[in-house]
Amino acid sequence: MSFLQALLDFMGLGGRLHLEWISSAEARKFVQVVTEFTAKIKVLGPNPIKGWQGPEIPDSLPSIFEGRALGV
């Protein structure tokens, strides 16, 4: 497994993305080469990134705050 695939796997994007490396014209100006070690992600198949619609906030949640409830 390549470095980036391992990282994507950790973030839950394992095996779903095709990666393409790009380099920028400015890259040479960078202090070191690694700064341009940057991935632009191309999507193959179902795209979980587009699928992200924001967090699902659950209805009930134990609060660690002890507030006064209704009618008390």
Add this chain to the structure above:
Amino acid sequence: MTNSMKEFEDSGCIFVIGSNTTETHPIIAGRIMTAKEKGAKLIVADPRNIHLAEFADIVVHHRLGSDVALLNGMMHVIVKNGWHDDKHIEERTEGFSDLEEVLEDYTPKKVEAITGVGCVDIERMAEMYAGNHPAALLYAMGITQHTTGVDNVKSCCNLAMLCGNVGVRSGGVNPLRGQSNVQGACDMGGLPNVFPGYQPVADQTANEKFSNAWGKALPERAGLTLTDMVKGMGDGRIKALCVFGENPKLSDPDSGHLDHVLKKLDFLLVQDLYMTETAADADVFFAGASVAEEDGTYTNTERRCMRGNKAIDPLGKALPDWDIICRLSSAMGYAMDYSCPEEIFDEMTSLTPSYGGMTYERLGINGLQWPCPGKDHPGTPYLHKDNFSRGKGKFHAVKYLDPDEMPDEDYPFFLTTGRMFSHYHTGTMTRVSPHLHSEQKSGYIEVSPKDAGDMMLNDGENVRVLSRRGQIEVPVKITSRVGEGLLFSPFHFRENPINRLTNPAFDPIAKIPEFKVCAVKLEKIAE
């Protein structure tokens, strides 16, 4: 703010209305998210689908300018269900019966018709706000910049008092102030009717106190608000204008008209960090010092007065702002010979009871929150703990009124204005920062996908926006942040000066213009 930022982390419920908090007050937004993670409930009411809404338990997009109706609707439900805090109302407030009478009318059904927010949502909001004590209410310019700005604020206070949320930790009514030191500027009497510490100029004792301290008989009549000044310039009563750190040519409503009246002045003085649009028209320009170049204090939104220490001496010919004002005053015949900001601060604290216990030494790094009346007073994290400044908190029975200008056949869209995260006001400071400028280089207008589709507009294409006051061209940004019939545009960009379109109609009491609502039409520009 009645309360402190840190306290929000322990709120039972946070109700955000008319504030795009993640973009405009990101650090407070961080507190809200922490509260949310700890189990607080979050209600977001905003005409736009803002970033913070992603985290909310309830999100509603009420129609622009319908805040009073929405809040009254919530209160109607609360009172109908007996969720209000009788004890608090009894002991701490007055005027409840008048409010109750007005609320009677605001049934969820009626409110739904005005605001576009469903009955069920209104009921859920009411239950959530009333049921998770203490609840903090946060608002920003989305509440105040209306012809009904004062009514909106009163309604917010009504709601908080109704549920016993005033004078409690982690509750309160919390206007998020828009500038680093706008709270301080108001505290220092930067308003037409008061001396420092909100001591009225018309109050004889206060007037005598300041007249004696400053060795000069001071006017007993309130001065003019900005809105009145524009009028005064128009009819020739005002002949000279000093502008300190403001860029009204971009930031005032109906800027076409402002351009016109500025030209009538005999003399215009502008003091700013950089040449602004307004400064370009000035007869004299004073270069002020930046935050890194001057000593002084700032009072932030939680009433915390903090010291700012200069890192370098002012560059070029710039001078610290206090020094410029002293020199100007001396040249005009009233000698001000302070040697340093601390001397000014000490004089101010001696005349301002709420700052009375503060000294530079005591401020240290953390600062102190007013009221801090005595040398040993630790400052006040939240206000109105035991009583209100006027004794009892007063409920104001407020009825809903339409905004001054509503869309019609000729101008079918609602337009609202505001800020985006990387820029600040007219961009005089942020647009000269390469990092911030690169985030957003030009103005834009947010259009809903549906409206863009109907008009066959493409993302990024220039569109003409017209109101009764003027027209501009601005690139389209297609986004679901706005709903059908609603447009939003930031006011930072001189290339796309959205305030040419906004409505100068103002609140009768606060005189704040209705930046947040006007009616416009869109025109596709033929190729």
Add this chain to the structure above:
Amino acid sequence: MNMMHEIVKEWLEQEKIDLFIGYKVVDGHPLPCFFTRENIDDVDNLVESKARYPLEKIAAKVYSTHPEMKIGILARDCNQRALNVLYVWNQLDPEKIETVGINCCPSPAREHADCSYLEREPSGPLKTLIGIENNLKPEQAEVYSQEERFKRWSYEFEKCIKCYGCRNICPVCFCKECSLEHSDLIKKGELPVEIPIFHLVRAVHMAGRCIDCGLCEDACPANIPLRLLYREVNQITARLFDYRAGTDSGQSPFSILGENVTLEPMSL
């Protein structure tokens, strides 16, 4: 006067160093401070404290304009590791740096770090339910399914307000032009930031560099578990390239000098 003060004064007087960067308590807060020969008595105010700032980043800044200056630094274990990375990347010249070391990180002999880290509040229930807790170990964040991992990380990234605080405080983020501001890579002008590209790019850049000081996470107003993310990056780097940033002194596997500016990940 304690031993640290004696050493620093001696170094300054003997011109072993021209500048010492340490901490001084100002109004109850330990803050980074320069100590100089001209103002040598001030050295008595030098403190270890629990504060953590990227002092070596300040040193690198001084070095970039005054390469001849010899700089002393109060170095916790994390500062020392960061210095090593800065040497490897030619951001500082080891010849010009002297350190006064403070051993403070947790070790088998010592359970807690004697610094501001590890004093954080426990995560709230919502974070436990739909986010990623900050104090997890990378393995613990791998118990979730792929889909759930993505949701949990996306929730965390959603909170980002794009303040760039993580980058600005990071001792090993020193690029003149930062990819995070590159409009071809990351969409501009909007909140939330482009998920997950913004955080992914930074994570990738931390490979072979991040020295696990946690300053980014301390700085993050949204409390995103950045340290955990980069810890995983480090583990992958160690696994694939057998390289540990800050302790291994060789060039990082991610730096290839010369004309070949684009780095392909080695596939194993």
